Amino acid sequence: MGESRHVSAGCAGARARASTPLRSAHAPPADPPTTPSAAARRSRRYLKVVDRHENQLVSAYVTPGGYRFMLLHESRNEEGIRAFFQEAHELLLKAALNPFHVPHGRIEAREFDGRIKGLARRYLGFKGE
Numbered sequence: 822m823g824e825s826r827h828v829s830a831g832c833a834g835a836r837a838r839a840s841t842p843l844r845s846a847h848a849p850p851a852d853p854p855t856t857p858s859a860a861a862r863r864s865r866r867y868l869k870v871v872d873r874h875e876n877q878l879v880s881a882y883v884t885p886g887g888y889r890f891m892l893l894h895e896s897r898n899e900e901g902i903r904a905f906f907q908e909a910h911e912l913l914l915k916a917a918l919n920p921f922h923v924p925h926g927r928i929e930a931r932e933f934d935g936r937i938k939g940l941a942r943r944y945l946g947f948k949g950e
Contacts, residue, residue, distance in 0.1 A: 823913045829917070836936035853901070866906075866910075867880075867882050867902075867903050867906055867907075868880070868881040868882065868883065869881075870897070876918055877893050877895055878894055878897070880894065880906075882910065884913065888910075890910070890914060896944065898946075904944050905945055906946075908940050909937060912933060912940075916928045930947055
């Protein structure tokens, strides 16, 4: 939570002090009384079809860290696309946790590329290399 400071206020003619906590300006707001479940938070990351390009659809997924995945595809396979994005997100996390990875830098590992292509074959019917 945010850092809190205490302000002491003196009473006239008395040595009594009242301590009043103040929230700093940069502190995050309190959590709402009901927080969404993990499944609800995950479903908000997958934005489904966000655009069209020529005869193809564009689906998007945004990670909590701000990475954006975009997928150009021809058919509506919502469950396959969702599963692809979720597993690609897990691969991204593993790559980002590598101590040699530059934060928000490009991932150029051939193994990462191969695993993404494997996910595309499994969930999206990708027939490429």
